[in-house]
Amino acid sequence: MSMNLELTGKRVLVTAGTKGIGGAVAALFRQHGANVLAVARVKPEQLSPDAFVAADLTTIAGCDAVVRAVGERLGGVDSIVHVLGGSVATAGGFAALDDATWHKELSLNLFPAVRLDRALLPGMIAQGAGVIIHITSIQARLPLPESTTAYAAAKAALSTYSKSLSKEVAPKGIRVVRVAPGWVETEAAVSFVKRIAAQADTDYDGGKQIIMDSLGGIPLGRPATPLEVAQLIAFLASPRAVMITGTEYVIDGGTIPVV
Template sequence: MTSFLSLVGKRALVTSGTKGAGKATADLLRELGAAVFTVARNAPDDRSDAMFIAADLTTAEGCERVAAAALDRLGGIDILVHMLGGSSAPGGGFAALTDAHWERELALNLFPAVRLDRALVPAMTAQRSGVVVHVSSIQRLLPLPEATTGYAAAKAALSTYSKALSKEVAPQGVRVVRIAPGWIETEASVQLAERVAREAGTDYAGGKAMIMASLGGIPLGRPAKPEDVANLIAFLVSDRAASITGTEYVIDGGTIPTV
């Protein structure tokens, strides 16, 4: 029986590929036959190999190193997954955000994608094939003013940029898609739920419930698993999704309450 989905012969770069949804995505792409090059700020378990590079993608120099290494070690690029993202901004609303906070949010959530695309997408257009996945967030549609204004605005900018790129490169055979996760139960989110639980004097399940309530609820009743996100990405980068470009797929358990 023929496999429904295969990535044999494909060459992929996955950023933030050593933890959470990034690791799940890199692992699944490899399982489906792709050669996968990953990047993160630090090597997993203090080890490195030929298909991993440690780099700081918030800098132009880091992006240049990663792009050059990916092309050198893969011999080309077919799939580019921009998983990197996050926020270190303080709570306190808009007035608590300094220029430095805003610059950090953009440096982490927008510029790495812009820079790596600029370095790698021309190779895709030259071969007239390739897929770029920008991982946005439902926060661009559902910002939490107390704590995620900068992050949400940066992800909104990423989404707009992604749409423009898709329109530009589709005629050259390159697809550009976005996914917008809600809360993903990664190592970091587990730690957050545990901290919330301790502060509230409850257990982990109680901490998860409090976070879900802060998002307005998750109708599915649970956050997404990293593997859920990986499964969606694997489909979108495959030939099974050959007519899909320029659009966004929300994976949030129903969190966004509107059409």
């Protein structure tokens, strides 16, 4: 991005910040001069220990560890980008979703953001400024009944929570924004496409087409890249977006077919 986003020196926390969208977000913020702390369960070799904290954010202890690391290494935070999420449910529709599965989806897609926001927002309020970006999903509007009901419901809960939070903290100088990606060609997505292609006895492009067809089509003809999503997130976190709060930005190549 050639635009000066004025992110130099900003203290940024990125959950799931080593791969996929989160990895692209962390890398892009660093390119713009931000001081980034990435969270994941396993540290990649290329990251400095000072730029990473290992934690399982589906647990209270893991969230507490991240809050401590923010205080010790960043001395506070200017932006939080909650990327962590994913579906743990298998196919089978509603009948396959027992209580344990529902709890797993909420523990992965909702509670980490709630816990970290609750712990870190007081510091943002004290400094009178901050940005929180929640990564939701178009699945909240376009669930796939066979396989994503619980995931979609958890992301919808995150979206509603995010909207309410934005109304509460905007008068205190804090912006809260949602980004809803469609299909993004992350490392995990590539592996999934390969499995689908093998099952259907087709090539990689054929596997991609099967997935796009299951979504009802992508008018732009392809999934997004992690960098494309990261570029949107970086803009929204920057002072260039100072009047944007409480809304959701869809980046899905036109997948959602309605207004």
